[in-house]
Amino acid sequence: MIGIGGAGMSAVARILLDHGAAVSGSDARDSDELRSLEAHGAVVRVGHHADALHAAGAAPEIVVVSKAAIPADNPELVAARDSGIPVVTRSQVLGHLARAGRSIMVCGTHGKTSTTSMLIAGMTAAGSDPSFAVGGMVLQFGTNARGGADPVFVAEADESDGSLVHYEPDVVILTNAEPDHLDHFGTAEAYFEVFDTFLARIPATGALVACLDDEGSAERARRAAARGVRVVGYRTVTGPENDLPVVAELADVVVDADGTRAQLTLDGRTRTTMHVGTPGEHMVLNSVAALLAAREVAGTDAFDLDGFLAGLSGFGGVGRRFEPKGEIALDGGSVRVFDDYAHHPTEVSAVLGAAREIVEADGGRLVAVFQPHLYSRTRIFAEEFAAALSLADRVVVLEVYGAREQPEPGVDAGLITRHVTSPVDRASDLDTALEVVTGMIEPGDVVFTLGAGDITTLGPRIVAGVDTAGSGH
Known part of the structure; x- marks a missing residue:
């Protein structure tokens, strides 16, 4: 793995190691992340040199790169191609891991890391052991990734370089959508098109969990529904009216030093108090998205609502998020x-x-x-x-x-x-x-x-x- 110390690359490395793969890699600079991966079983090198390909004692079966970050003249990349070793991107590996079971992918302009982390915290508290890859440190687990025992895979789907269009998720969370990364996409229309293409890949057996308070998310959901995707909408009771299905609503949102509380109405009848240990109305909205996605994978009857809510209440936050x-x-x-x-x-x-x-x-x-x-x-x-x-x-x-x-x-x-x-x-x-x-x-x-x-x-x-x-x- 070239650039193994990066947030996305290190997450994939951890999952591969947890599932028994032999992993080696290099990065331009030494870091705590590199030392942590080494302690986890990876063979790591500082600096990019062609001989790093054989750091583990034999040539690798594949070389993984982060498409956005690795220059074409990287000596390890050149050596791999000269030797005929297949070169794949991090997103391709992530997509392969996700296809091993049921997958939930979290996308949106904002809130991906927090929502993914809440999803993992809630699912774990409800008795599940998913594999996961997050773009930040989940503080209560002390890691950004793990290979779990259950056939469920949870990950962020990053839109910044358009690579998310290659994933084939079962359930997708869309937190919001507004123009960003215009240095790459050029126009807002091109940016939104990546989301539309990605959401159209959700199968008939899957679902799109979408925030209907956000105009961009609601429009993406409307377009996905027109293509046959089942939409599971969530919003605050003060949010705009629309013609999409509303499965969860929040009311009476209160933010204080202990986090955020709100009243949740689920399926138009179940009313309960939600608490997430991070302040912000956007955080409790993200927690509802996590709950709905987890319920889609577990099944409505088998879903442990109380356990999931307890996991959200005890959510320890994410590195660099509040x-x-x-x-x-x-x-x-x-x-x-x-x-x-x-x-x-x-x-x-x-x-x-x-x-x-x-x-x-x-x-x-x-x-x-x-x-x-x-x-x-x-x-x-x-x-x-x-x-x-x-x-x-x-x-x-x-x-x-x-x-x-x-x-x-x-x-x-x-x-x-x-x-x-x-x-x-x-x-x-x-x-x-x-x-x-x-x-x-x-x-x-x-x-x-x-x-x-x-x-x-x-x-x-x-x-x-x-x-x-x-x-x-």
């Missing part, structure tokens, strides 16, 4: 620090909206520290990012984390900061952001670091920096 990084004792009070992967305006708005309800209950301020991810995304959504960040009381915006993109003239943090209506600071790098944040925070504040880049390292530094100093002033 993840607590520490609490700082400060001037007779405290400051809580969280980290979140939010890197699209809708995600930032959802996270800060949920955080706002917690902050207002405690009487403090909400401080958002945001690192834009990709120049193209920053250029396209600058004003939307600014509107979302303005939900915070104080805002710090770092310069753009380019990742795979080269800088674009005129595209920088200023595109966002000029439209933010809350007090805002601009930070050239993580060190500057650390200095700004530790100098402004006050007792009762809640700090969120947001973004898909290396800003994830900032939260622990804020906690350590203020604890060391004894005061943020």
Whole structure:
């Protein structure tokens, strides 16, 4: 596996190892993930060299690559092709694993990782042992993937490079759909077409579990239904009316520091209280999607509703999704620090909206520290990012984390900061952001670091920096 330390690749590696396959791989840099895979039984190498193909003592039967990340001149990839070793993509392997039994795949512009993780937590609490692959660390299991004993496979279906159209799932969750990854797709229409193609692959025996509160998801579901796909809809009672089947409805949503509670009506008659241990209306909506998908696989009569609900209530969260990084004792009070992967305006708005309800209950301020991810995304959504960040009381915006993109003239943090209506600071790098944040925070504040880049390292530094100093002033 070339690039075995990546989130998606490492998940597949773990499942293969759990099922008894011999796995070797390489990555450009050493990492905790690489060491963890080694402890799990993989043979790993740091650096890309042709001889890494024989690291396990013999040539591999197949070589796996992540299509989006591995350059064509990678020496291991070149050596594999020269030797006639079949080269397949991670998504092809994932699709093969999913076809071994009943499969649930989670797609959508936002919420895939959280929804998949809730699904696994609920199914496990209800007595199932599925195989799973998640794009983040499921904190209560301490891993992003596992090969389970039951013939059920649960995974995210990532639309970012279009590879999800190759999967053949039994049940699909569609959390939402709005334009993203336009650097790859070019137009919103092309982006939506990938979802439509994927959903049309659901068999007659399967189902699409779709959020009907979301306009994009509802439209995708409507098109899938026209192609003969059975739609299982869920929504809040205040959501828009539509002509699709509504199987689950949420009412009386309450967000607090302990998570989110709501009243669930199922099949128009069963009414029960739902609780998920992560704040946000979007989180409890995602949990309903997970419940409905699990019920589709288990069967309505065999489904352990109480067990699944208990699993949701005890859900420990996902790494980089509303993840607590520490609490700082400060001037007779405290400051809580969280980290979140939010890197699209809708995600930032959802996270800060949920955080706002917690902050207002405690009487403090909400401080958002945001690192834009990709120049193209920053250029396209600058004003939307600014509107979302303005939900915070104080805002710090770092310069753009380019990742795979080269800088674009005129595209920088200023595109966002000029439209933010809350007090805002601009930070050239993580060190500057650390200095700004530790100098402004006050007792009762809640700090969120947001973004898909290396800003994830900032939260622990804020906690350590203020604890060391004894005061943020």
